[in-house]
Amino acid sequence: MRILLHVILLMGLAGGIVAAETGGDGVFPYVSRTETLANGLTVIMIPMSGSGLMSYYSIVRTGARDEYEAGKTGFAHFFEHMMFRGTKNYPAAKYDRMVTEMGANANAYTTDDYTAYHLSFAAEKLETVVRLESDRFQFLEYEVAAFQTEAGAVYGEYRKNRSNPWQVLFEVLLRNAFTRHTYGHTTIGFEEDIKAMPKLYDYSREFFSRYYRPDNVVLLLVGDFEPETAMKFIRKYYSDWQAGYQPPAIPVEAEQTGERTAQVSYEGKTLPLLMVSYKAPAFDVSDARMVAGSMLGELLFGETSAIYRKLVLKEQTVQFISAEFGFNRDPRLWSIYAMVKDETDITAVRAEIDRTIDQFSRKTVDEAELRNLKKRLRYSFLMNLDSPDAVAANLARLIAITGGMDVIDNLYTAYDRVTPKNIRDAVRQYLTPERRTIVTLTGRE
Amino acid sequence: MTQRFLSIILLGLFMLSCSPPPSHHVVLLHVEDDPTITFRIWFQVGSQCDPAGKEGLASLTAAMIAEGATETRAYEDILTELYPLASSYGASVDKEMTVLSGRVHQDNLDMFYNLFLDAILHPAFSEEDFVRIRTEMLNRLEKSLRYANDEELGKAVFSHFVYEGTQYAHIAEGTISSLENITVEDVRRFYRAWYTRNNVVIGLGGGYNAALLRRLEEDLALLPESRPTQPEAPEPAAFNGLHFRIVEKDCNATAISFGYPIDVLRGDDDFWALAVFNSWFGEHRNSSSHLYQVIRETRGMNYGDYSYIEHFANGGSRQMPAPHYGRRQQLFEVWLRPVQHVHRHFALRAAIRELQSVVENGMTQAQFDLTQRFLTTYALHYATSTSSRLGYAIDSRFYGIDQDYVDLFRRKIDALTLEDVNDAIRRHIQFHDLKIAVVTSGAEQFVEELVADQPSPVEYDTPKPQEVLDEDLQIMVYPLNVQRANISVISVDQVFE
Numbered sequence: 001m002r003i004l005l006h007v008i009l010l011m012g013l014a015g016g017i018v019a020a021e022t023g024g025d026g027v028f029p030y031v032s033r034t035e036t037l038a039n040g041l042t043v044i045m046i047p048m049s050g051s052g053l054m055s056y057y058s059i060v061r062t063g064a065r066d067e068y069e070a071g072k073t074g075f076a077h078f079f080e081h082m083m084f085r086g087t088k089n090y091p092a093a094k095y096d097r098m099v100t101e102m103g104a105n106a107n108a109y110t111t112d113d114y115t116a117y118h119l120s121f122a123a124e125k126l127e128t129v130v131r132l133e134s135d136r137f138q139f140l141e142y143e144v145a146a147f148q149t150e151a152g153a154v155y156g157e158y159r160k161n162r163s164n165p166w167q168v169l170f171e172v173l174l175r176n177a178f179t180r181h182t183y184g185h186t187t188i189g190f191e192e193d194i195k196a197m198p199k200l201y202d203y204s205r206e207f208f209s210r211y212y213r214p215d216n217v218v219l220l221l222v223g224d225f226e227p228e229t230a231m232k233f234i235r236k237y238y239s240d241w242q243a244g245y246q247p248p249a250i251p252v253e254a255e256q257t258g259e260r261t262a263q264v265s266y267e268g269k270t271l272p273l274l275m276v277s278y279k280a281p282a283f284d285v286s287d288a289r290m291v292a293g294s295m296l297g298e299l300l301f302g303e304t305s306a307i308y309r310k311l312v313l314k315e316q317t318v319q320f321i322s323a324e325f326g327f328n329r330d331p332r333l334w335s336i337y338a339m340v341k342d343e344t345d346i347t348a349v350r351a352e353i354d355r356t357i358d359q360f361s362r363k364t365v366d367e368a369e370l371r372n373l374k375k376r377l378r379y380s381f382l383m384n385l386d387s388p389d390a391v392a393a394n395l396a397r398l399i400a401i402t403g404g405m406d407v408i409d410n411l412y413t414a415y416d417r418v419t420p421k422n423i424r425d426a427v428r429q430y431l432t433p434e435r436r437t438i439v440t441l442t443g444r445e
Numbered sequence: 446m447t448q449r450f451l452s453i454i455l456l457g458l459f460m461l462s463c464s465p466p467p468s469h470h471v472v473l474l475h476v477e478d479d480p481t482i483t484f485r486i487w488f489q490v491g492s493q494c495d496p497a498g499k500e501g502l503a504s505l506t507a508a509m510i511a512e513g514a515t516e517t518r519a520y521e522d523i524l525t526e527l528y529p530l531a532s533s534y535g536a537s538v539d540k541e542m543t544v545l546s547g548r549v550h551q552d553n554l555d556m557f558y559n560l561f562l563d564a565i566l567h568p569a570f571s572e573e574d575f576v577r578i579r580t581e582m583l584n585r586l587e588k589s590l591r592y593a594n595d596e597e598l599g600k601a602v603f604s605h606f607v608y609e610g611t612q613y614a615h616i617a618e619g620t621i622s623s624l625e626n627i628t629v630e631d632v633r634r635f636y637r638a639w640y641t642r643n644n645v646v647i648g649l650g651g652g653y654n655a656a657l658l659r660r661l662e663e664d665l666a667l668l669p670e671s672r673p674t675q676p677e678a679p680e681p682a683a684f685n686g687l688h689f690r691i692v693e694k695d696c697n698a699t700a701i702s703f704g705y706p707i708d709v710l711r712g713d714d715d716f717w718a719l720a721v722f723n724s725w726f727g728e729h730r731n732s733s734s735h736l737y738q739v740i741r742e743t744r745g746m747n748y749g750d751y752s753y754i755e756h757f758a759n760g761g762s763r764q765m766p767a768p769h770y771g772r773r774q775q776l777f778e779v780w781l782r783p784v785q786h787v788h789r790h791f792a793l794r795a796a797i798r799e800l801q802s803v804v805e806n807g808m809t810q811a812q813f814d815l816t817q818r819f820l821t822t823y824a825l826h827y828a829t830s831t832s833s834r835l836g837y838a839i840d841s842r843f844y845g846i847d848q849d850y851v852d853l854f855r856r857k858i859d860a861l862t863l864e865d866v867n868d869a870i871r872r873h874i875q876f877h878d879l880k881i882a883v884v885t886s887g888a889e890q891f892v893e894e895l896v897a898d899q900p901s902p903v904e905y906d907t908p909k910p911q912e913v914l915d916e917d918l919q920i921m922v923y924p925l926n927v928q929r930a931n932i933s934v935i936s937v938d939q940v941f942e
Contacts, residue, residue: 156747
């Protein structure tokens with residue numbers, strides 16, 4: 001795959017705006033244009049004509065990772081809820097009414113590394129959306145009572161999730177895998193912190209002031225629109241937003257030097273769950289070993305792997321086995337997880353995972369196998385770009401982690417360069433016993 | 446073995462004499478610049494066709510086609526071939542529809558096509574796949590659905606409660622005893638009976654060409670000739686008053702679903718008017734929902750509160766309605782996401798009281814105007830990709846709608862008046878006769894509270910405006926008039942037995 005063929009830098013547009021255009025010559029099939037306002041707000045625009053629809057993502061590069069203060073777990077997510085509580089110009093009821101009148105599909109979500117506010121709407125409403133979104137990001141205002149009521153809804157969300165044993169297991173996994181870093185808690189937060197949220201009104205204003213700043217936000221526009229027109233609106237409504245992002249003091253996690261294990265007794269009934277998680281490196285597209293490492297989940301534990309054939313299809317001792325080797329801003333986890341049919345087989349499944357890793361640490365992966373994986377990654381990406389909303393949703397994480405658009409083509413170029421040796425080196429470096437945390441969960445009889 | 450040999454000979458005979466299915470069995474959505482091709486092959490069979498005692502057979506059969514070996518390919522080899530394409534095919538089974546679907550990039554069309562058609566035409570139905578897939582289905586019922594997702598559990602119990610005694614009663618996955626009762630020979634028989642050339646509708650979308658359509662028609666004409674008889678539409682038993690099915694479960698919050706069968710289907714005259722009412726009263730996962738405003742936004746009691754005039758599958762994870770849940774009988778359904786046990790009685794009262802209010806007073810002009818404006822644009826989001834648009838087009842064929850559904854929906858909504866909507870509410874929406882499914886802890890105590898119509902005051906952790914507190918005084922004593930005889934309590938261990 002070729003590196004981007006042309007990257008045009010246009011310096012010195014209005015107010016010190018920096019603009020770059022990429023021409024769809026890499027894996028990403030659409031032309032994208034990036035501009036940065038003087039206040040640091042990055043705007044990525046991807047026109048896709050024809051549908052009459054567009055998707056508007058406000059990506060705040062703050063998530064559960066930024067909750068470094070004691071008693072504040074879950075606050076980024078809670079704050080996401082508060083962003084729907086209105087401003088002086090557009091109180092919540094008026095905001096809701098305008099979004100309803102537009103027939104927009106509006107929602108938001110919070111992850112470990114970022115929070116995304118997204119609307120999908122008829123493209124002719126673009127100026128109204130820019131006006132509404134810029135307003136709440138600059139002038140959010142809510143009463144104490146509204147703040148406290150919303151805390152009740154968040155607790156309801158926690159309760160809704162609680163009947164899922166994976167949620168319970170995940171909470172224990174993170175607590176054990178991290179002793180200092182904020183990745184040690186889930187995005188929804190600890191129950192005791194959620195219960196205490198109604199008392200944190202003042203902190204919520206502080207949170208807004210620290211993180212909801214243009215220099216910590218990326219706007220991503222995809223769909224049926226003209227970039228020039230969009231930028232005219234964005235300059236008009238966002239230019240007065242004051243920079244002033246204060247980076248969080250996230251503690252650095254010490255290198256893990258020994259295996260950690262935990263067992264969870266789940267109050268409900270469930271098949272036993274097993275999760276084996278390894279400390280993963282932070283996302284860095286220029287690090288060939290990291291890129292190779294991110295491919296290990298599919299390669300070693302995907303649907304065509306030997307372990308999948310053995311445990312799922314032949315011996316049928318697990319309901320499923322899968323792996324999640326994702327991307328994060330800081331070193332987090334790469335995990336292999338399985339639902340085991342019989343508790344007595346947990347040890348054997350663990351041993352099979354170990355055996356798989358051991359084999360890949362010694363052998364050189366077959367070139368054809370690696371080629372198939374690269375092809376799969378590429379087509380999987382392309383097939384998921386089937387609507388403006390799908391494009392935005394698929395790009396959001398990498399844009400949030402890196403702050404820009406270049407990463408997309410660069411990542412697929414990096415995949416293409418991965419060699420069998422990179423794969424073996426990644427297994428040896430990352431999938432070692434001292435880097436892992438193993439959690440098993442069993443239900444009641 | 447002899448029987449299989451015979452069927453191969455018979456199949457050979459059909460191959461000599463067959464011609465493509467008639468053109469009304471084709472739904473097309475050509476999108477010139479779409480680099481992918483979507484297949485949606487609809488067989489007119491669903492869980493309503495499961496034989497008594499073999500509930501789950503339609504699902505198991507479809508899963509074995511989509512996730513099993515063919516006569517010439519082991520399942521693991523199929524996975525290996527699909528892997529670099531990043532494509533897969535899958536099955537969706539509801540009461541009346543089974544759709545085998547897949548999507549592939551044009552670069553990889555031939556390879557995918559051969560695998561997909563091989564799965565449909567020549568499934569192996571091997572014992573090894575059968576054991577694996579049936580066990581997975583049993584585990585999902587016994588462990589996941591029963592114990593790990595109270596919201597879906599509550600909805601499944603509600604649907605069963607309403608349709609008891611009809612072929613719609615069981616969920617598509619069947620029950621534990623019925624699944625255990627199914628043999629691989631049952632699957633083969635079911636396939637032969639229902640996967641026939643006269644029972645299939647071809648859905649093709651994206652950047653395909655005429656040659657591909659011809660090839661698909663010719664290949665599916667290789668299916669057996671027979672024409673299965675469709676069951677009659679279900680007729681759920683009439684009932685009066687509020688009927689409760691309460692599931693006792695060790696859980697930390699109460700899930701509630703309630704409603705009743707309605708006779709309005711997509712495309713009927715009153716459907717569009719009810720769609721406006723429903724959107725205002727309880728638009729799915731949208732803060733514009735009136736119920737959401739009352740229970741969540743104002744009182745912070747749960748995560749959301751919605752209503753439906755058509756079955757909405759996987760509501761916990763989906764924002765827009767999924768295709769292929771076409772039914773000849775639908776429900777009006779209200780879904781309250783889990784509330785604290787201490788709020789269950791109050792939340793139920795609040796929801797039914799709001800229902801009474803709209804039934805008795807209708808919608809206001811302002812509510813109607815806003816909802817009409819909302820829906821005419823919001824409907825654009827129902828189907829934004831070629832694949833989902835093709836899904837909707839197939840469902841339109843199910844309902845006898847001969848034009849683009851989203852376009853039609855927008856035009857019909859735009860043409861409505863407030864009077865149309867309030868007339869439809871009077872004709873179809875009521876609050877006296879409801880079936881109510883509840884998943885909770887302390888069911889017996891709840892029964893006593895319901896039967897006694899005991900006041901259900903609420904205490905908030907946070908201050909509330911005086912008008913809210915005043916309204917609460919009315920909600921907490923809102924009479925439900927529940928008869929003890931109309932309440933049944935079951936243990937969670939009995940659900941899906």
